[in-house]
Structures are given as C-alpha cells and as structure tokens.
Amino acid sequence: LDAAMGRAAAARQAQLTKPPGALGRLEEVALRLAAMQGRERPSVERVRICVFAADNGVVEEGVSAFPPSVTMQMVMNMAAGGAAISVLALALEADIELVNLGTATPMSPHPAVRDATIAPGSANLARGPAMTDAQCDQALAQGRAAALRAIDAGAELFIGGEMGIGNTTASAAVACALLEQPAAALVGPGTGLDSAGVKHKQRVVARALERHRRAAQATPPDAGRPAPAAVLASLGGFDVAALAGAYVACAQRRLPVLLDGFISSVAALVAVRLCPGAADWMLFSHASAEPGHALVLQALGGVPLLDLEMRLGEGSGAATAVPLLRLACRLHGDMATFAEAGVKGQAPLSAPQ
Amino acid sequence: LDAAMGRAAAARQAQLTKPPGALGRLEEVALRLAAMQGRERPSVERVRICVFAADNGVVEEGVSAFPPSVTMQMVMNMAAGGAAISVLALALEADIELVNLGTATPMSPHPAVRDATIAPGSANLARGPAMTDAQCDQALAQGRAAALRAIDAGAELFIGGEMGIGNTTASAAVACALLEQPAAALVGPGTGLDSAGVKHKQRVVARALERHRRAAQATPPDAGRPAPAAVLASLGGFDVAALAGAYVACAQRRLPVLLDGFISSVAALVAVRLCPGAADWMLFSHASAEPGHALVLQALGGVPLLDLEMRLGEGSGAATAVPLLRLACRLHGDMATFAEAGVKGQAPLSAPQ
Numbered sequence: 264l265d266a267a268m269g270r271a272a273a274a275r276q277a278q279l280t281k282p283p284g285a286l287g288r289l290e291e292v293a294l295r296l297a298a299m300q301g302r303e304r305p306s307v308e309r310v311r312i313c314v315f316a317a318d319n320g321v322v323e324e325g326v327s328a329f330p331p332s333v334t335m336q337m338v339m340n341m342a343a344g345g346a347a348i349s350v351l352a353l354a355l356e357a358d359i360e361l362v363n364l365g366t367a368t369p370m371s372p373h374p375a376v377r378d379a380t381i382a383p384g385s386a387n388l389a390r391g392p393a394m395t396d397a398q399c400d401q402a403l404a405q406g407r408a409a410a411l412r413a414i415d416a417g418a419e420l421f422i423g424g425e426m427g428i429g430n431t432t433a434s435a436a437v438a439c440a441l442l443e444q445p446a447a448a449l450v451g452p453g454t455g456l457d458s459a460g461v462k463h464k465q466r467v468v469a470r471a472l473e474r475h476r477r478a479a480q481a482t483p484p485d486a487g488r489p490a491p492a493a494v495l496a497s498l499g500g501f502d503v504a505a506l507a508g509a510y511v512a513c514a515q516r517r518l519p520v521l522l523d524g525f526i527s528s529v530a531a532l533v534a535v536r537l538c539p540g541a542a543d544w545m546l547f548s549h550a551s552a553e554p555g556h557a558l559v560l561q562a563l564g565g566v567p568l569l570d571l572e573m574r575l576g577e578g579s580g581a582a583t584a585v586p587l588l589r590l591a592c593r594l595h596g597d598m599a600t601f602a603e604a605g606v607k608g609q610a611p612l613s614a615p616q
Numbered sequence: 617l618d619a620a621m622g623r624a625a626a627a628r629q630a631q632l633t634k635p636p637g638a639l640g641r642l643e644e645v646a647l648r649l650a651a652m653q654g655r656e657r658p659s660v661e662r663v664r665i666c667v668f669a670a671d672n673g674v675v676e677e678g679v680s681a682f683p684p685s686v687t688m689q690m691v692m693n694m695a696a697g698g699a700a701i702s703v704l705a706l707a708l709e710a711d712i713e714l715v716n717l718g719t720a721t722p723m724s725p726h727p728a729v730r731d732a733t734i735a736p737g738s739a740n741l742a743r744g745p746a747m748t749d750a751q752c753d754q755a756l757a758q759g760r761a762a763a764l765r766a767i768d769a770g771a772e773l774f775i776g777g778e779m780g781i782g783n784t785t786a787s788a789a790v791a792c793a794l795l796e797q798p799a800a801a802l803v804g805p806g807t808g809l810d811s812a813g814v815k816h817k818q819r820v821v822a823r824a825l826e827r828h829r830r831a832a833q834a835t836p837p838d839a840g841r842p843a844p845a846a847v848l849a850s851l852g853g854f855d856v857a858a859l860a861g862a863y864v865a866c867a868q869r870r871l872p873v874l875l876d877g878f879i880s881s882v883a884a885l886v887a888v889r890l891c892p893g894a895a896d897w898m899l900f901s902h903a904s905a906e907p908g909h910a911l912v913l914q915a916l917g918g919v920p921l922l923d924l925e926m927r928l929g930e931g932s933g934a935a936t937a938v939p940l941l942r943l944a945c946r947l948h949g950d951m952a953t954f955a956e957a958g959v960k961g962q963a964p965l966s967a968p969q
Contacts, residue, residue, distance in 0.1 A: 280693050281700055282681065282807040287905060287925030289936070328635065336959040340633050345952025347634055354946045454635040552640060568924065571940075572640030583642070586939030587924075593707045599698025606689040 264543050269298030272305075278600035288568060292546070292588055293595035299519045299544060300419065304596035307519070307588045310357035311418035312578050313409045313509065314341060314348060317364040317402075317501035318384030319429030320393065321471070326432040326464045328455040331384070334428050335368040341426065342375040347575055348424055351582035358416060362409055364402060364501035379405045385500050388436060389471045392478070392497045396488060399496035399504055406508025414516050420588065421513050421520050423527055424578020425502040428454075431553060434529040436468045436498035438559055440475060441491065441532055449555035451525075471498060491536035499533070506530030507537065514541035521588065523581040524551030524574065528559040535563065546588070549573055549580035617896050622651030625658075631953035641921060645899070645941055646948035652872045652897060653772065657949035660872070660941045663710035664771035665931050666762045666862065667694060667701060670717040670755075670854035671737030672782030673746065674824070679785040679817045681808040684737070687781050688721040694779070695728040700928055701777055704935035711769060715762055717755060717854035732758045738853050741789060742824045745831070745850045749841060752849035752857055759861025767869050773941065774866045774873050776880055777931020778855040781807075784906060787882040789821045789851035791912050793828060794844065794885055802908035804878075824851060844889035852886070859883030860890065867894035874941065876934040877904030877927065881912040888916065899941070902926055902933035 272294050277283065284290065296305035316338045322331045340346045341361055344353065352359035361376045367384045370376065381401045385393040394402070406423075413421050431453035438449045446468035452461050475497045488496075495504050507530040513520045514534070522531050522545055534541045547565035550556060552574040560567065568587050573580045601607070625647050630636065637643065649658035669691045675684045693699045694714055697706065705712035716723055718733045725731065734754045738746040747755070759776075766774050784806035791802045799821035805814050828850045841849070848857050860883040866873045867887070875884050875898055887894045900918035903909060905927040913920065921940050926933045954960070 279700075280690065280698060281928050285807070285926065285928035286700065286932070287927065289924060289926065330960075333959060336957065337633065340952055340957040340959055343952070343957065344950075345633060345957045347632075347639065347947055347951055350947050350950045351943060353950075354943055454638070570923070571642060571921065573638065573642065574640065575634050575638035579639070583940065583943055586943070587936065590704060590707055590936055590939070594700055594703050597697075597703045597706075598700055599693055599696065604689065604693040604696065604698045606686060606693055607683075 264298040265301040266298060268301050268303060269294055271303045272297030275303060276595060278602065279598040280601055280604050280606050286594060289587065289591040289594060292591040295546065296519060296592060299517065305592050307420040307585065307592055309417055309419045310355060310422060310585055311413035311416060312348065312352050312357050312359045312422045312424060312582060313362060313413065314424035314426055314578055315362050315364055315502040315505040316366060316426040318367040319427055319433050319500045320385050320387035321389055321432050321467065322429040323387055324389050324467045326467050327428045327453060328460065329428050331367040331428045334426055335366040335370045337426050338363060338370060338376060339373065342373045346577060347579045348577035348582060351579060355582060355585050357585065360409065362405060364405060364505060381501055388433060388498050389467050393433060393499055394496045396496055399492060402501040402504035403508035406505035407512040410509040410512035410516065410518065414518055418518060421509065421518050422523065422578045422581040423506040423509050424523060425506060425526050425576055427500055427502045430500050430502055430526050432464055432468060433498060433500040434503055434526045435555055436471050437494055437503060438529045438532060438555060439468060439472055440494045440498055441536060442558065442562055444558065446472060448558060451554040453553065489537060491533050495533055503530045507533035510534035511538045511541050514538060514544040519546060520544050521546045521548050521581045521584060523548060523578050524576060525553040525556040525559065526576055528556060528563060532559055532562055548584035551580065617651040618654040619651060621654050621656060622647055624656045625650030628656060629948060631955065632951040633954055633957045633959050639947060642940065642944040642947060645944040648899065649872060649945060652870065658945050660773040660938065660945055662770055662772045663708060663775060663938055664766035664769060665701065665705050665710050665712045665775040665777060665935060666715060666766065667712065667777035667779055667931055668715050668717055668855040668858040669719060669779040671720040672780055672786050672853045673738050673740035674742055674785050674820065675782040676740055677742050677820045679820050680781045680806060681813065682781050684720040684781045687779055688719040688723045690779050691716060691723060691729060692726065695726045699930060700932045701930035701935060704932060708935060708938050710938065713762065715758060717758060717858060734854055741786060741851050742820050746786060746852055747849045749849050752845060755854040755857035756861035759858035760865040763862040763865035763869065763871065767871055771871060774862065774871050775876065775931045775934040776859040776862050777876060778859060778879050778929055780853055780855045783853050783855055783879050785817055785821060786851060786853040787856055787879045788908055789824050790847055790856060791882045791885060791908060792821060792825055793847045793851055794889060795911065795915055797911065799825060801911060804907040842890065844886050848886055856883045860886040863887035864891045864894050867891060867897040872899060873897050874899045874901050874934045874937060876901060876931045877929060878906040878909040878912065879929055881909060881916060884916055885912055901937035904933065
C-alpha cells in the first residue's frame with residue numbers, strides 16, 4: 264500500500280465541503296483505494312469479474328439442494344446473459360470472464376467460456392482428497408492467470424465469482440480446517456437445504472475433517488506442502504483454489520480485490536494464509552446470509568459494506584457493492600473543497616453554555 | 617399499491633435462475649417497486665432529487681457547529697456542482713432541483729436555484745413558533761409543487777434532500793413532539809457538536825418542547841389545525857415541512873419515495889401522521905449515524921438498505937442507495953427464468969439421511 268498517497272488523499276478529504284466524517288464508510292473506502300492504487304483520486308470504473316466454475320465430487324453425498332448438472336447449465340446461462348452475475352456485469356459495464364475448471368456434465372464449447380478443464384470436478388472430499396497436489400496447483404495457476412489477464416486488460420478492481428454445486432460444502436470444510444472449528448460452526452444451507460439437510464451436510468463435513476486430520480497426521484510436517492495448500496487440496500474445490508490463486512496474484516500485482524460472500528471469503532482466507540500481505544488488497548462487499556460467513560469475516564478482520572441477506576454467490580454480492588465504491592471515488596475526487604466553494608464554515612463554533 | 621402486480625412480479629421472481637430468496641433484500645425491493653409502479657418489471661432509471669434549503673432561527677441558541685451563512689454558501693456550492701449531492705446526482709444521471717425556501721444570508725439569483733423564499737429562515741423555535749400557520753402551509757405547498765414537477769418530468773423515484781444549518785435541532789423537536797419522547801432520545805451531534813454541544817442542544821429542544829406543550833394546552837383541541845401540522849409549524853423548519861408536503865403528494869400521485877436520513881425520516885413521520893397511506897410509498901435508503909434516526913425508523917417501521925455511518929443529509933444517503941434499487945430492478949427484469957435458460961434444478965433434491 265502507498266501510505267504517503269493515503270495521507271495525501273486524507274488531506275484532500277479533510278478539505279471537502281462536508282462535516283468531517285459525514286460520508287462515513289464511503290470516506291474510508293476512498294482512502295483505502297487511494298493507498299492501494301497510489302492515486303490521490305482513485306477510480307474503479309474498469310471492473311473485471313471472473314467467475315470460476317467447477318463441480319465438486321462431494322455432491323454424491325447429497326449435500327446440495329441442486330443436482331451437479333446445474334453447474335454446467337448455469338455457466339451456459341451466464342454465457343447467454345441470463346444469470347444474476349451476467350445482468351449485474353452488464354448493468355455495471357464490467358468485463359466478465361467465465362472460466363470452466365471442470366464440470367461433471369460436459370460443457371459444449373462456447374465463445375464466452377474459457378475452457379480450463381482440470382478434471383470433471385473434484386473428487387469426493389468426504390472419502391479422499393478433493394484434488395491431487397498437481398490439480399490444486401493447476402487451479403491456483405488458473406486463478407493467477409485470470410488475475411494477470413485482468414491486469415493486462417487495465418482492470419482497476421478484481422471481483423472473483425464462482426459457480427459449482429456443492430461448493431459451500433468444500434468451502435466450509437476448508438474454513439473448518441484453517442480456523443480449527445467444528446463443522447457445525449461453518450456449515451449452512453447453501454442454495455437452500457432444510458434443517459435436516461444442513462445436519463446431514465454437517466456430518467459429511469465432519470467426516471471429511473476427520474479423514475483430513477488422519478491424513479495430515481500421517482504426513483511428516485516438513486515433508487509436505489505449505490499447510491494451507493495441503494488443506495486446499497484435501498478439502499477444497501477447483502473454484503475455491505482458483506479464487507485463492509487470483510487473490511494472491513492481485514495482491515502481488517497491486518490490484519484491489521472486492522470479495523464476494525462465503526466461498527470467496529474462504530478463498531481469501533486461504534490466500535492470506537499463503538501470503539499474509541494479500542489482506543491489504545481486499546475490500547469486503549457484503550455479509551452473506553450463509554451463516555458461516557460471519558466467522559470467516561471475523562478471521563479476515565473485514566467489515567462488509569452491505570448486508571442485504573444475499574446468498575447467491577457468482578460474485579453477485581461484490582458486483583452489487585461496486586456502485587458504492589464508484590460513488591465513494593466520485594465524491595472523493597469531484598467534490599469541491601471549502602476553499603474552492605468559498606464556504607467559510609469549516610472551523611466549528613463552540614456552543615455557548 | 618397494485619397488489620395484483622405485486623403478485624405477478626413475485627410469480628416472475630420465483631422462476632428466475634437462482635435459489636429462491638438468494639438475492640435477499642434486492643428481491644423485496646423489486647417486488648415493492650412493482651406494486652408501487654403497477655409494472656411487473658419496475659424501473660428507477662429516472663430519478664428526481666429535490667433539495668430544499670432554509671435557515672432555522674434556532675441557530676441563535678448556538679445549536680450548530682456551523683454558522684447559518686453556510687446554508688447559502690452550500691446551496692451555491694450545490695448549484696456549482698461541488699457538493700456531495702451534486703456529485704452524486706451527476707454520477708447517477710439523476711435530475712436535481714434546488715429550492716430556496718429562505719436563507720438568513722441573502723442568496724444571489726442563480727439559474728440552478730428556484731427561489732421560493734418564504735422568509736429569511738424560520739423563527740427561533742426555542743422562544744416561539746418556528747412558523748406561522750400560513751408559512752407552514754406555504755412550505756408544505758412548495759414541497760407538493762416540487763413533487764408534481766418531478767411527476768411531470770417523468771420521474772420514477774423521488775428523493776428529497778435538505779440543506780439548513782440547525783435543521784437537526786428542528787427535526788429532533790418535531791420527532792420528540794410526535795413520538796412523545798424527551799429531547800435526550802432524539803437530539804444528536806448533527807454536523808458535529810461535541811458532547812457539551814449536544815447537551816446544550818438537548819436543553820434548547822427541551823425548552824422548545826415545554827413552550828410548545830404550553831401553547832398546545834392553551835389552544836382548544838378542535839379549534840386548531842391537525843395536530844401534526846400544528847407540531848410542524850411550532851417546531852419544524854421550512855425544509856422539513858416542504859419534504860413532508862412532497863412525500864404526501866408523491867403518495868397521492870403514486871410516485872415511490874426513497875427516504876434519506878434523520879431529517880428526511882422526521883418529515884416522513886409528519887407525512888404519515890398527516891396522511892397514513894403515505895407510508896406505502898416510502899422506501900428506506902440508509903441508517904444515519906445521527907443517533908435519533910433509529911427511533912424515527914422504528915416508528916415508521918422501516919429497515920434501511922444501507923448502514924454506512926453517513927450523516928451528511930442533502931439527500932446523499934438516499935442517492936447512495938439508488939444503484940441498489942436500479943440493480944434490483946435490472947436483476948428482476950433481465951434475469952432468465954429456469955425455462956428460458958434450460959436449467960432443470962428448481963426442484964430441490966431431498967437430502968439422504
């Protein structure tokens with residue numbers, strides 16, 4: 264972060280024609296973006312949304328309200344412009360890129376979908392590792408490549424989204440392992456399980472965590488990969504891994520990231536564990552209705568801008584918060600200063616007693 | 617409200633390619649707007665922001681951190697495009713109208729400012745009625761006229777803003793009288809009083825409430841005006857009265873209103889007391905950092921979309937929420953249905969036990 268530019272932006276903000284602090288968190292966002300972008304007047308007009316799609320073998324345990332074929336169908340819906348994230352991207356004039364990391368149902372080639380298939384979905388993480396180390400590295404690299412494409416395209420803000428039936432299960436498992444929490448603390452209804460379904464999903468995640476714990480004990484601590492990457496391969500999904508890879512690359516290349524909801528935040532947690540400095544480049548868009556999100560946000564130290572009870576994923580919560588970032592930048596950049604406007608009120612009167 | 621259209625919109629929403637309820641409050645906003653506008657696919661592209669400016673005689677009691685000359689200076693700043701609300705209106709491509717109801721410091725004519733001067737500010741409400749009944753009626757009528765101009769211009773959404781040093785004092789006094797609360801429950805720092813300043817402001821409002829109570833007792837109950845109008849004239853400001861008049865007119869003419877923060881919500885409370893049906897036409901944009909706002913919101917039964925610790929007024933909180941309403945409408949109107957997208961996942965699977 265460019266601390267000097269953050270201070271320059273704060274000095275400008277103190278001169279704008281409003282009582283100090285009266286724009287609340289919009290002021291904080293403008294200063295954060297100024298320090299990230301190294302510009303006294305930041306801008307997030309050029310937004311890149313990258314949606315990573317992948318299936319999750321764990322759905323064979325019955326952990327989702329939707330069948331895995333929906334992943335492929337929803338990517339096609341995104342490509343055709345009919346999904347929530349497509350509508351949002353168009354409304355925001357944001358670039359959108361769809362990256363297929365591997366679906367259980369084969370996907371026909373489509374000009375709007377980048378084929379980066381690793382496998383037809385991850386393996387069933389309740390019974391064995393979700394990915395091989397090589398597959399996990401491939402997914403991380405795909406995320407990194409997507410971030411670099413965003414930078415090459417001139418993006419001022421990166422949003423990562425995901426589409427993958429079963430991915431709240433994988434995300435909850437990863438978060439449980441990283442935060443040392445039981446399944447009950449992080450498993451929720453996802454796309455819409457009832458309470459019996461949530462209980463079942465908790466048991467599946469608990470079984471996966473037990474399997475992971477035993478496998479980790481069997482591996483000598485310094486012979487394996489970095490712990491967060493081992494957790495990711497064992498319990499994650501291709502989409503979660505790609506998001507984590509993208510977030511690390513964004514941080515390394517100084518591109519601000521706007522996180523989405525639960526899955527995105529779990530990927531952010533992986534990114535921060537892999538590369539602690541990545542936290543500086545993250546902005547928090549919304550508090551998801553998925554109950555585990557609060558705990559992950561707490562671990563990341565993030566306070567989201569929005570709390571609209573959204574729980575769709577795809578990057579939709581982050582996209583919804585983009586106008587707030589843009590308005591924060593416009594206000595910061597375009598408001599008149601007291602001197603420019605000839606307003607003489609900046610020195611508060613003291614109230615008579 | 618058009619309940620049949622609300623149901624038609626809900627039926628459409630149930631078919632969109634997302635888990636039911638996954639867009640959270642954006643879904644609720646789309647259905648409210650559908651019922652208000654009588655359209656299955658509502659729209660709020662055309663937004664009118666009307667800012668009412670007026671000074672408040674009560675500032676001679678030392679209740680504000682800024683001198684009254686700032687009201688005129690800030691209206692000129694708005695007219696020149698330098699104020700927060702001007703920047704927001706431009707960014708949103710919203711129409712903005714500035715209406716001068718009377719400032720203590722004379723205002724030079726400006727093509728962007730509509731002169732609707734009632735008096736050079738209200739009288740000192742701590743010592744006598746803020747307005748005569750005739751002045752109060754003038755202010756209500758100015759608000760009504762502004763709403764009708766918005767409708768004539770084809771507005772799909774009305775935002776009322778205000779600019780007036782001392783207007784949180786008047787608003788707190790009105791809210792105390794209508795909600796039968798003590799001054800301490802509704803008086804806050806406004807533009808930035810310290811705690812001694814807030815204490816002093818509370819004493820001034822308490823004195824005003826005592827004066828009002830005595831005056832109300834002296835008036836035979838059926839000889840006066842409707843109680844909310846009497847409170848408004850006694851304790852309000854021209855801007856608060858104009859906002860109340862605008863909100864009633866919007867409801868009568870079926871134009872949705874997006875409320876701003878504390879002052880706007882107090883005006884909304886007056887509007888609802890004058891015309892209970894007005895409540896149906898109100899949407900709540902943000903929770904202000906001004907502490908009294910929560911109590912007024914509770915009385916109105918409103919849950920705001922945003923909580924960004926803003927406390928600027930001018931209509932700035934409402935303007936900041938406009939993109940959320942627009943995205944809600946776009947999602948509702950433009951997303952594909954399950955049938956259109958060929959997505960076959962809408963019947964949830966039951967989870968195996």
